[in-house]
Amino acid sequence: MDGQRTRRRIPEATVARLPVYLRILSEQFDDGVTNMSSEQLADFAGLNAAKVRKDLSYLGSYGTRGVGYEVEYLVYQIRRELGLTHDWPVVIVGAGNLGQALAGYGGFGDRGFPVGGIVDVDESKVGSLVGGVRVRHLDEVAQVVQSRGISIGVIATPGAAAQEVADALVAAGVTSLLNFAPTVINVPHGISVRKVDLAVELQILSYYEQRRASAKAATLHAVPGAR
Amino acid sequence: MDGQRTRRRIPEATVARLPVYLRILSEQFDDGVTNMSSEQLADFAGLNAAKVRKDLSYLGSYGTRGVGYEVEYLVYQIRRELGLTHDWPVVIVGAGNLGQALAGYGGFGDRGFPVGGIVDVDESKVGSLVGGVRVRHLDEVAQVVQSRGISIGVIATPGAAAQEVADALVAAGVTSLLNFAPTVINVPHGISVRKVDLAVELQILSYYEQRRASAKAATLHAVPGAR
DNA sequence: CCGGCTTTGTGAAAACATGCACGAGCGCCC
DNA sequence: GGGCGCTCGTGCATGTTTTCACAAAGCCGG
Ligand SMILES: NC(=O)c1ccc[n+]([C@@H]2O[C@H](COP(=O)([O-])OP(=O)(O)OC[C@H]3O[C@@H](n4cnc5c(N)ncnc54)[C@H](O)[C@@H]3O)[C@@H](O)[C@H]2O)c1
Ligand SMILES: NC(=O)c1ccc[n+]([C@@H]2O[C@H](COP(=O)([O-])OP(=O)(O)OC[C@H]3O[C@@H](n4cnc5c(N)ncnc54)[C@H](O)[C@@H]3O)[C@@H](O)[C@H]2O)c1
Numbered sequence: 001m002d003g004q005r006t007r008r009r010i011p012e013a014t015v016a017r018l019p020v021y022l023r024i025l026s027e028q029f030d031d032g033v034t035n036m037s038s039e040q041l042a043d044f045a046g047l048n049a050a051k052v053r054k055d056l057s058y059l060g061s062y063g064t065r066g067v068g069y070e071v072e073y074l075v076y077q078i079r080r081e082l083g084l085t086h087d088w089p090v091v092i093v094g095a096g097n098l099g100q101a102l103a104g105y106g107g108f109g110d111r112g113f114p115v116g117g118i119v120d121v122d123e124s125k126v127g128s129l130v131g132g133v134r135v136r137h138l139d140e141v142a143q144v145v146q147s148r149g150i151s152i153g154v155i156a157t158p159g160a161a162a163q164e165v166a167d168a169l170v171a172a173g174v175t176s177l178l179n180f181a182p183t184v185i186n187v188p189h190g191i192s193v194r195k196v197d198l199a200v201e202l203q204i205l206s207y208y209e210q211r212r213a214s215a216k217a218a219t220l221h222a223v224p225g226a227r
Numbered sequence: 228m229d230g231q232r233t234r235r236r237i238p239e240a241t242v243a244r245l246p247v248y249l250r251i252l253s254e255q256f257d258d259g260v261t262n263m264s265s266e267q268l269a270d271f272a273g274l275n276a277a278k279v280r281k282d283l284s285y286l287g288s289y290g291t292r293g294v295g296y297e298v299e300y301l302v303y304q305i306r307r308e309l310g311l312t313h314d315w316p317v318v319i320v321g322a323g324n325l326g327q328a329l330a331g332y333g334g335f336g337d338r339g340f341p342v343g344g345i346v347d348v349d350e351s352k353v354g355s356l357v358g359g360v361r362v363r364h365l366d367e368v369a370q371v372v373q374s375r376g377i378s379i380g381v382i383a384t385p386g387a388a389a390q391e392v393a394d395a396l397v398a399a400g401v402t403s404l405l406n407f408a409p410t411v412i413n414v415p416h417g418i419s420v421r422k423v424d425l426a427v428e429l430q431i432l433s434y435y436e437q438r439r440a441s442a443k444a445a446t447l448h449a450v451p452g453a454r
Numbered sequence: 455c456c457g458g459c460t461t462t463g464t465g466a467a468a469a470c471a472t473g474c475a476c477g478a479g480c481g482c483c484c
Numbered sequence: 485g486g487g488c489g490c491t492c493g494t495g496c497a498t499g500t501t502t503t504c505a506c507a508a509a510g511c512c513g514g
Pocket of ligand 1: 094095097099156157182198331334
């Protein structure tokens with residue numbers, strides 16, 4: 001077995017862009033494109049070519065000078081690096097509006113993240129079918145997680161319950177959390193957390209809107225948009 | 228007159244944290260807390276105190292040495308800086324699963340972003356009521372936007388329609404977009420875009436999961452989680 | 455086999471963000 | 485009213501990310 005030893009550490013910013021490249025490349029591949037330059041990929045991703053090349057260079061030297069990258073091979077390499085060579089079932093906690101929308105959403109399982117379980121505390125929801133999966137009680141979350149080998153948990157409960165749910169998930173053995181509740185959660189070292197917060201996004205937009213408005217009032221040129 | 232030109236430019240990273248502080252402070256205020264130190268706020272936000280102080284210093288010097296920050300006043304200042312002193316109605320495009328969940332979601336209007344309109348192209352949806360708002364046709368989006376003075380658009384259509392929808396929104400006068408479709412959209416200079424992409428988040432988690440797994444295989448110590 | 459054209463891969467510089475450390479200012483208590 | 489303890493505000497060092505720019509590498513046509 002060869003030198004997998006130098007497990008290259010990929011910068012966080014790059015990790016966050018790899019999924020974007022992956023989607024673009026997969027789509028292009030489906031459209032019959034077999035080869036792309038960093039310039040073309042950058043255009044699709046709304047970035048500049050140097051950044052794309054540097055990002056891809058963390059995966060290894062998979063391009064061909066004067067030609068570009070072979071789309072299919074690059075898709076394979078990114079998938080491998082992101083750990084998408086196998087499915088990662090997820091458990092959704094909270095079978096409310098959002099939890100149901102997520103469970104019913106095809107693009108989830110489609111992309112390698114099938115819903116392996118849904119749990120809630122509301123007895124009127126436990127036992128019902130959501131997105132084809134039967135809702136279980138939060139108390140059984142450890143069993144759900146362990147029986148399916150789940151390592152990713154999705155928190156779709158009200159903010160007030162988020163910390164408690166996070167604790168339960170971690171205790172059950174989950175090591176990555178995607179938090180939709182508008183609350184900062186604390187987890188032990190070694191657990192990954194990502195947060196999706198609608199209000200934060202809107203407030204950031206509001207900041208730039210407000211800024212544009214005051215810039216206009218001062219008869220100045222436009223402020224560059226955020227990304 | 229570039230007097231206002233000296234409008235303190237706040238670093239993007241700070242702008243993204245202000246909403247978090249705002250939520251924490253508002254909550255604490257409701258709980259009767261009148262004063263907080265940077266250390267306390269940092270704990271709630273999962274950051275360190277120096278960062279909090281530096282972030283807040285962009286707003287001005289509103290703390291009191293030896294004491295901390297007055298919660299109520301800080302809430303006011305952050306709201307002012309983020310442009311949250313008035314409502315920003317939004318228009319939602321796409322009345323599907325996600326669009327309906329968003330429209331029905333109270334935490335939206337609650338926080339100063341009332342749903343000012345919903346549009347779709349599906350004739351079977353146009354005319355129906357979603358979250359108390361009547362769905363109109365995409366063709367009428369300019370009228371909706373202008374009659375309500377909307378500057379923020381939310382894209383909740385399939386990816387294939389996202390660019391077309393973005394173009395229509397921009398043409399209608401919208402200057403900020405929140406994109407839930409898994410597609411990079413191109414907009415003219417001066418328009419802000421934020422993207423929320425579930426698949427990207429899960430794939431980032433997958434990367435760290437995979438990395439943890441191979442670190443374990445190599446009998447090495449754990450990899451720090453992402454934030 | 456060569457020279458021209460293209461595009462990668464990557465050092466080095468610049469820009470940005472974080473974390474540390476400490477002086478300065480404030481409140482409180484004696 | 486002076487000293488003490490606390491916490492802010494910020495200069496500076498460190499770390500990370502982006503951008504630039506160019507040599508090296510591959511392809512192609514002759
Ligand atoms: N609905 C949206 O469009 C939307 C958008 C963005 C963010 N959010 C956030 O997502 C979260 C869920 O929103 P929602 O609209 O689905 O709310 P909801 O009230 O419809 O659903 C919440 C669900 O969580 C369950 N729950 C409560 N405490 C629980 C616990 N301790 N353990 C397990 N389950 C528990 C409830 O029984 C309920 O089924 C909220 O934090 C909200 O802020 C929602
Ligand atoms: N459902 C989820 O939980 C979820 C989660 C994350 C992301 N998303 C993303 O959000 C988007 C919407 O998802 P969904 O589940 O609501 O899909 P959906 O199919 O339920 O709804 C899409 C809606 O958009 C409308 N539409 C299509 N083309 C349009 C156009 N050109 N103009 C206006 N409206 C148009 C359709 O008529 C439909 O009502 C997708 O891009 C999806 O990837 C959904």
